[in-house]
Amino acid sequence: SQTIHQWPATLVQPVGSPLSLECTVEGTSNPNLYWYRQAAGRGLQLLFYSIGIDQISSEVPQNLSASRPQDRQFILSSKKLLLSDSGFYLCAWSPYIQAAEAFFGQGTRLTVV
């Protein structure tokens, strides 16, 4: 069966510090991978999606970047965090087929102080 791992679960970082969140998927090949953010009291916003290694698309311009160095690894990064980067970050994957639901990792709660 497929599993998705996301870490860390909780992170408190000062403004201006770098960020690296990692997500890995097991039990499948060539998944579509996604990073979503959920700000307090708001819905989910798609940040990045990827259909393959080094193939990243960004949905909104922001202080964040994503990379996919391996087929089942997706990394969310920032060089300098802003207060507005605080939120709940969710990694998700879906099979490389049409009309597939997305399965979410456990999330990372990031607080920038």
Added chain:
Amino acid sequence: ELKVEQNPLFLSMQEGKNYTIYCNYSTTSDRLYWYRQDPGKSLESLFVLLSNGAVKQEGRLMASLDTKARLSTLHITAAVHDLSATYFCAVDMTYSGGGADGLTFGKGTHLIIQP
């Protein structure tokens, strides 16, 4: 731009009652998903609706899709406290094979079921 609107955004109801959450979306799509999120937790997939008229049921929850009206409903029957959570609908705008454009989510319905 695809817009997905849920209503109500907040619902407090008593155990044993029935209620419906509505999800409207702004453009043509025949793929709609319902997720559940418990406080501080990730999203759990509930239903996948892939065609007009699709209806799926799991326990006290039933979801349906009307693609012509661009409307999905999540009906709760005889609510119990364990169903308290935030429920999201999401629409998939991908039409091509291997689609990876991601889901567009509604803002969620925060459901509280009181004993």
